[in-house]
Amino acid sequence: MDKEKIIRLFNDELSIIHNPAMRDLVIMILADKVEEDYFFIPASMTSKYHPAKCNEKSGLLVHIKLTCAYAKVLIDALIDENKQRSTDLIITACLLHDISKKGKYAKYDDYKNHPLIASLIVQSYIDENIILLNEIEKQEQQELINLIKFHSGIFTPSEFKKSIYNYSLNELIIYLADYMASRKNQNHNPYIENKHKLISEILA
Numbered sequence: 001m002d003k004e005k006i007i008r009l010f011n012d013e014l015s016i017i018h019n020p021a022m023r024d025l026v027i028m029i030l031a032d033k034v035e036e037d038y039f040f041i042p043a044s045m046t047s048k049y050h051p052a053k054c055n056e057k058s059g060l061l062v063h064i065k066l067t068c069a070y071a072k073v074l075i076d077a078l079i080d081e082n083k084q085r086s087t088d089l090i091i092t093a094c095l096l097h098d099i100s101k102k103g104k105y106a107k108y109d110d111y112k113n114h115p116l117i118a119s120l121i122v123q124s125y126i127d128e129n130i131i132l133l134n135e136i137e138k139q140e141q142q143e144l145i146n147l148i149k150f151h152s153g154i155f156t157p158s159e160f161k162k163s164i165y166n167y168s169l170n171e172l173i174i175y176l177a178d179y180m181a182s183r184k185n186q187n188h189n190p191y192i193e194n195k196h197k198l199i200s201e202i203l204a
Contacts, residue, residue, distance in 0.1 A: 003031045008202050013068045021135035022092045029125050034099050041103045051186040053196040065195045068094045071177035086170050093147035093174050116160050119149035147174050
């Protein structure tokens, strides 16, 4: 997907991120590290979770936008100190948390471990482009990786799971935002309808 279209797709979310290196990281990874069909797949292959519109074509992108929206509400409710730093990290992680999802999986473990795989994709990209991304501090890089890796909370596979009681506040926020965005009982939410229409128009 070309960068201009990615910016149009996620303009609202990218505008929340003040750190230009983090904005660039999102755009570059979505342009260079995900397959074209990523932008057209539903959020769930089984339709067991997520609102109906998120299980349609490009529904994963709707889910990502909804996750960002819930995250912003939780940030405003829970974070006082260093708010912009947390906002940049959390929204960046929300935009990248599902980049390893696919339309079809060779094996179930690829789906089950998608948080870990997504975090490894981001880590690899940062390592390969460290000069371009030197405005992201080492501590922030690791925190971003962990936000993505542990975004499934109590549903994280046991192989890389950690106790929810050991979650940082930022980790807890992305988990809760993703969890709320995946609830099915949101089928008449006008936000979802509007974002699905916007995405469909951009990708037409």
